[in-house]
Amino acid sequence: MSSPQAEIWERYAASYKPRRAVNAAGATTWLNWTQYPDHGPDEVVLGELCGKRVLELGSGAGANLAHLATLGAVCTGIDIAPSRAELAHRTWGHVGGLEFVTADALDYLTETSTRFDVVYSIFGAVWFTDPQVLFPLVRKKLNDGGVFAFSQPPATPQQDEGGRVIRQWHLPVHQWIEQLAAAGFSEIVAETVEAPEPGKPGTVLVHARALPA
Numbered sequence: 001m002s003s004p005q006a007e008i009w010e011r012y013a014a015s016y017k018p019r020r021a022v023n024a025a026g027a028t029t030w031l032n033w034t035q036y037p038d039h040g041p042d043e044v045v046l047g048e049l050c051g052k053r054v055l056e057l058g059s060g061a062g063a064n065l066a067h068l069a070t071l072g073a074v075c076t077g078i079d080i081a082p083s084r085a086e087l088a089h090r091t092w093g094h095v096g097g098l099e100f101v102t103a104d105a106l107d108y109l110t111e112t113s114t115r116f117d118v119v120y121s122i123f124g125a126v127w128f129t130d131p132q133v134l135f136p137l138v139r140k141k142l143n144d145g146g147v148f149a150f151s152q153p154p155a156t157p158q159q160d161e162g163g164r165v166i167r168q169w170h171l172p173v174h175q176w177i178e179q180l181a182a183a184g185f186s187e188i189v190a191e192t193v194e195a196p197e198p199g200k201p202g203t204v205l206v207h208a209r210a211l212p213a
């Protein structure tokens, strides 16, 4: 039986518009951390990927993860909305080395026996999950030295209000750093990638490395 959260995300999925088939550089797969096309850093943030085990939390239609699979990573994408895994599998199933699973991020991380080299989230489950609960679980399922990275919109006063149906976590940069350090991460970088045009919101991009347990 699906949860109220899954049902809300399933409704959100109904408004999904497919990403372009080809980007400005002529590539058919790519990773984009920001809400703007052809903008910001790429998968370099995640370090070496060939042969690495990668988990995406809130993988949506799967395009970013499929790109990492083309680079030789062994990839798992999880999403709480069942139609996302189905669509991602239909669209990217021909690419080897990746699977899509329907699951809540906390449930998946609690239950899986797999350890990952990279865990990341792009405007995904990290944005909607209490970091005090999520970050220690991510650390537990990362190999020592593994990379954790996520992006999302910057905090605004309205977004800090509680009480919304799906709660969003927007922390000031110094609090992301504190939460990650408390959960066993080092080499923490939390930055705002400026928007391509003045006056538009930037993107918070955070990455860190799992300290040896």
Ligand SMILES: C[S@@+](CC[C@H](N)C(=O)[O-])C[C@H]1O[C@@H](n2cnc3c(N)ncnc32)[C@H](O)[C@@H]1O
Residues within 6 Å of the ligand: 009, 010, 057, 058, 059, 060, 061, 078, 079, 080, 081, 084, 103, 104, 105, 106, 121, 122, 123, 124, 125, 128, 129
């Ligand atoms: C804004 S969309 C972003 C999707 C994708 N990362 C992208 O960049 O296109 C957020 C995604 O996170 C998923 N999601 C939200 N909360 C989640 C949770 N607790 N566990 C797993 N997936 C979640 C939603 O179903 C949705 O597909």
